[in-house]
Amino acid sequence: MAQLLLNITGLSKQFDTAKGRVKALHQVELRIKEGEFITVIGPSGCGKSTLLRIIAGLDVQYSGHVRLGDQEIEGPGIDKGFIFQEHRLFPWLTVEKNIAADLSLRDPEVRRRVNELIELVKLEGFAKAYPKELSGGMAQRVAIARALLRNPRVLLLDEPFGALDAFTRAHMQDVLLDIWRTNKTTMIFVTHDIDEAVFLANRVVILKPRPGEIKHIVPVDLPYPRKKTTTSFQELRLRVLKLLDSMDELELTDGAGI
Ligand code: ADP
Ligand code: MG
Secondary structure, three states: OOOEEEEEEEEEEEEEEOOEEEEEEEEEEEEEEOOOEEEEEOOOOOOHHHHHHHHHOOOOOOEEEEEEOOEEOOOOOOOEEEEOOOOOOOOOOOHHHHHHOOOOOOOHHHHHHHHHHHHHOOOOOOOOOOHHHOOHHHHHHHHHHHHHOOOOOEEEEEOOOOOOOHHHHHHHHHHHHHHHHHHOOEEEEEOOOHHHHHHHOOEEEEEEOOOOEEEEEEEOOOOOOOOOOOHHHHHHHHHHHHHHHHHHHHHHHHOOOO
């Protein structure tokens, strides 16, 4: 039985803005086991990024409890890796230097680890290349390698493939699943692509907006590798789509704005 890694209880978060108070998250309860792949899906503004930032320790102004292992999250740290939609690489550094970040490649242990990561994200031959020489998918693979350098306990991904074309995106999903199989890193992946959510996850967390709440958690009991064309995949996809659709009606009656 896998260990509980992340335990979120009674998590609420509000922003006070000039336009008033925004309830970004309301009484979120979520328990994630070590090695799980969780996707989080929901309409824009439902609190996906806020949830991820809190788990990352980038935002500590909330009520409730967020525990990683047996420790309350108190700030960012090497135990939590974060991937944004844009790669955020340093343009003046090569691939290997971007991955090594503040560590020296002259250290044989760092060198070994960086080489291992380059292989893991399938960028052999590109160690000395600069970000501008890479495609969007390749640059995002460098960002993933960099985030994995110090073996985080959890990798948090905020719509990491949102800016990529459909073919690159599908390829990146396969690469990420390979990484997950090899490294067994717990993944929490935010997307608003239903296919992507179902294709990747052990469980799909569906959030609803205003206030941001968990509406459903859908287990995806399909073996890996998955195929998007199978009937069982399409059935699950439709189930998630229907759950999201029922929220559209809710949004229409709810009015727009934050
Ligand atoms: P998502 O990632 O699902 O699109 P967010 O987590 O970014 O949603 O935002 C959730 C809600 O909180 C939205 O209504 C958004 O406008 C609001 N919000 C997010 N960040 C801030 C902030 N820094 N200041 C004020 N409001 C914010
Ligand atoms: Mg967001």
